[in-house]
Amino acid sequence: MKYIFITGGVLSSLGKGVTSASIGSILEAMGYKITFLKLDPYLNIDPGTMNPYQHGEVYVTEDGAETDLDLGHYERFTNAVLTKYNNTTSGKLYHNLLEKERRGAFLGATVQVIPHFTNEIKKAIEKASEGYDISIVEIGGTVGDIESLPFLEAIRQIGLEKGKSNVVYIHLTYVPYISVAGELKTKPTQHSVKELRAIGIQPDILIGRAEIPLPKSIKKKIALFTNVDEDAVFSAPDLNIIYEIPLYLKKEGLDKVIAKNLNIEYREPDLSKWKKIVNTLSKLEKEVNIAIVGKYVQLKDAYKSIYEALIHAQIPTKTKVNISWINADEINEENVEQLNKFDGILVPGGFGERGVEGKILTAKFARENKIPYFGICLGMQIAVIEFARNVAGLKDANSTEFRIDTPHPVIDIMPEQKEVDKKGGTMRLGAYKCHIKPGTKAYSIYKQEEISERHRHRFELNPKYRPILEEKGLIVSGVYKAKNLAEIIELPDNMHPWFIGCQFHPEFKSKPFAPNPLFVAFIQASLDKKMKNL
Ligand code: GLN
Numbered sequence: 001m002k003y004i005f006i007t008g009g010v011l012s013s014l015g016k017g018v019t020s021a022s023i024g025s026i027l028e029a030m031g032y033k034i035t036f037l038k039l040d041p042y043l044n045i046d047p048g049t050m051n052p053y054q055h056g057e058v059y060v061t062e063d064g065a066e067t068d069l070d071l072g073h074y075e076r077f078t079n080a081v082l083t084k085y086n087n088t089t090s091g092k093l094y095h096n097l098l099e100k101e102r103r104g105a106f107l108g109a110t111v112q113v114i115p116h117f118t119n120e121i122k123k124a125i126e127k128a129s130e131g132y133d134i135s136i137v138e139i140g141g142t143v144g145d146i147e148s149l150p151f152l153e154a155i156r157q158i159g160l161e162k163g164k165s166n167v168v169y170i171h172l173t174y175v176p177y178i179s180v181a182g183e184l185k186t187k188p189t190q191h192s193v194k195e196l197r198a199i200g201i202q203p204d205i206l207i208g209r210a211e212i213p214l215p216k217s218i219k220k221k222i223a224l225f226t227n228v229d230e231d232a233v234f235s236a237p238d239l240n241i242i243y244e245i246p247l248y249l250k251k252e253g254l255d256k257v258i259a260k261n262l263n264i265e266y267r268e269p270d271l272s273k274w275k276k277i278v279n280t281l282s283k284l285e286k287e288v289n290i291a292i293v294g295k296y297v298q299l300k301d302a303y304k305s306i307y308e309a310l311i312h313a314q315i316p317t318k319t320k321v322n323i324s325w326i327n328a329d330e331i332n333e334e335n336v337e338q339l340n341k342f343d344g345i346l347v348p349g350g351f352g353e354r355g356v357e358g359k360i361l362t363a364k365f366a367r368e369n370k371i372p373y374f375g376i377c378l379g380m381q382i383a384v385i386e387f388a389r390n391v392a393g394l395k396d397a398n399s400t401e402f403r404i405d406t407p408h409p410v411i412d413i414m415p416e417q418k419e420v421d422k423k424g425g426t427m428r429l430g431a432y433k434c435h436i437k438p439g440t441k442a443y444s445i446y447k448q449e450e451i452s453e454r455h456r457h458r459f460e461l462n463p464k465y466r467p468i469l470e471e472k473g474l475i476v477s478g479v480y481k482a483k484n485l486a487e488i489i490e491l492p493d494n495m496h497p498w499f500i501g502c503q504f505h506p507e508f509k510s511k512p513f514a515p516n517p518l519f520v521a522f523i524q525a526s527l528d529k530k531m532k533n534l
Contacts, residue, residue, distance in 0.1 A: 009173035009192030017070030021077035029269035056301030064430025121154035165263035171203035287320040297325035305507035312515035328355030344526030347379030380501025440477035453504035461486035498525035
């Protein structure tokens with residue numbers, strides 16, 4: 001069992017998750033069985049209760065864990081299928097610890113951060129790593145944060161216990177480029193490594209994130225002042241296509257240095273499939289303009305997986321997707337016309353009332369003007385509300401999430417959700433099977449009767465209203481048979497060329513090598529619409 005510990009220096013948002021994922025993809029291409037663990041030092045049990053503006057997207061795993069968005073990167077870059085054991089937080093670990101304390105597990109002892117909390121961290125690392133050749137453990141936050149100290153202490157101890165040849169410490173740091181001086185500055189990196197060494201961790205490998213590649217002289221300087229081998233200082237400049245990062249890191253020689261440090265056999269990684277997609281992505285022949293009408297549009301990370309799924313859809317369609325992020329809150333009767341310039345409209349998931357009426361107007365505009373519409377989770381519920389109000393004539397139809405006393409609750413809380421009073425981890429979460437009706441658009445897209453996609457919601461299409469909506473033309477093309485829940489809705493060809501909503505989140509399973517079929521079909525439909533208009 002080998003461990004790679006990845007810490008971050010100087011500042012956050014350096015792309016530690018994507019770098020960890022890329023390292024995973026290289027090791028996988030070398031034939032090793034890898035897994036990941038993200039350790040988040042905050043006190044929430046998981047990010048499920050956090051506002052996307054605080055935390056970015058909440059990524060959902062097959063087994064229904066609400067996790068950090070970095071798990072999305074790990075799954076997209078590799079074949080790993082992650083679970084609740086692959087992301088943990090200080091909150092969750094303290095919760096476990098304090099439950100044990102109440103049970104009397106430590107009778108007589110004073111329960112302390114060291115060793116009790118650090119032992120919880122070490123156990124979480126062991127649990128996630130079981131059965132793999134190499135475990136890639138990313139510590140959230142930045143070295144120097146007070147809250148990440150116990151995590152650094154735990155990984156320091158693991159290094160000592162497992163021995164030098166089984167553990168590698170990688171520090172991802174920032175090397176700012178000061179344009180007025182025309183210089184890359186190494187001082188912040190020197191300080192960050194100094195901080196790490198004060199805790200007792202000497203990094204083996206440094207990866208310098210910078211606007212531009214680090215020249216040899218800068219690598220040499222960093223190596224000298226941080227006590228790291230010059231060959232183990234790597235460059236990771238900003239790249240337009242993130243799927244190029246594995247290729248870049250391999251070119252820098254990171255694969256060989258990791259193999260040497262971990263004392264594992266070096267096998268030349270075959271990265272040809274990465275080359276192929278980067279090649280396709282850098283030479284897209286066509287383009288479409290897509291509007292994403294949502295509520296957290298100021299922070300791109302809030303819709304990370306949707307953004308990536310749209311990137312993946314570019315590959316088979318050879319079409320560049322230009323995204324415009326539109327605040328649903330600002331859409332009204334007077335300005336909804338602005339959506340006319342788009343080839344396709346996507347309404348993503350969301351919670352709470354703000355922006356809902358703008359999204360309903362958006363769905364109406366897309367339906368009436370035959371613009372391809374793709375509604376995901378709340379985006380599907382919105383489409384149903386709009387159809388109920390404006391096609392089925394159910395005045396003031398709504399979801400009980402937004403109006404508890406609506407005369408027509410076409411979207412209603414699921415029966416099993418009615419008794420739930422706790423917010424955290426209690427939604428309908430994770431993978432569920434969906435049966436697709438042959439002969440529908442959904443069937444022609446997925447080309448199979450049974451699919452599985454991931455969920456994160458409390459509300460659903462109210463089965464009482466299904467007959468009325470279906471009579472007016474709405475097609476329920478996918479259902480969760482066990483509970484007869486509507487999973488996919490669509491409009492028939494005589495009403496609209498491409499109007500689909502799904503209750504699940506297809507973006508979570510989309511990968512560059514397996515783009516999600518709904519996203520691909522949506523981009524193809526948008527391209528068809530554009531061509532027709534031309
Ligand atoms: N708020 C809706 C529900 O809970 C939709 C959730 C979502 O879009 N993820 O059902």
